[in-house]
Amino acid sequence: MKISLVLPSAYGMRGDVRSLLNLATELADRHDVEVISIRRHKEKPFFPVGQKVVMRSLVDARPGVRHLLPQGQVRTEVALWRLLRTLRSDVLITARPAISVQAARYAPREMLKIAREWTRPAVPGPVRRFYPRLNAVVTSTEQSKEEWGRILDGGPAVHALPDALPGGPSPRSRMDNRIVAGGGRWVPVKSYDRLVRAFATVADKRPDWRLRLYGGGPEESRLRALVNELNLHNHVYFMGTTNDLAGEFAKASIVATTSRSEALGMTVLEAMGCGVPVVAFDGARGPDEFVATGYNGVLVPGGDGELERYAAALLALIDDDRRRRSLAAGALETAARHSAAEVAEQWEKLITDLR
Structure with a gap:
């Protein structure tokens, strides 16, 4: 079976990209799989991808690459239109x-077409109009499934399939390093400023613990300024980007996320795959489906006094080694349900049922 996955860019540092590349790598062991990146701006993908996966792109935006036509939205749309009109695959999985919408309009009618979604559409009109031509919509969480069901209201069936962790063994935390870690894109929705402010309380009471932040993004300068303002330069460290976030999380004893509306929980899942408990805010759309207080981490209620409660949750875990290790065991059990092999098998069953 030939399966094509189309996404805006397979070369970026995003959780949805990571999830799709993990899925493609696992499916490629049994199927003819290609990942089509609409835009390519780097030589290699940020995240690893299996050797059996065929990679191609529509618009090559790498520095130094010359083109007959100038780059732009029209050129990209024409390239996507040509791809969809000429694509010959059994299954087409599209992201975003x-x-x-373009796949629903232009891909061959006989092709199985599935939209993989993580967030609500910014403009629901075209979605409601064209998504009924798709065979299915797949979300990563039950909450997103309910949201999309309301948006489509009688359109294609909506299914919830989890994101896939990388195949193979994951590094395991020894739970003896005095490190709290956080990772991902430094953008406003991730609210890393809340984590830095909460950790100021931790650093004051447990000065031998450190916060390591992995990633990059437009919020970096603001976060660095906040660290200086709070005099945390000996307690909070900016570690830069890494394509082995799991390996870095395995060096920590707690992983912290303070996102306000995390539609994708890859950071949470990767932490649990390393056997590290997670502290997150209750109500964040991804973590609250994966994190269960007392089993694999701690969910902190938001609202007034949330930073004090978050800091208290971190301190409680810091001071209770036995509890941390118990939560770590639950985290490993949770991660096992998101293994690439398990998730790929669910996708194969869905495809078989749809066909």
């Missing part, structure tokens, strides 16, 4: 509504 902008691409899925």
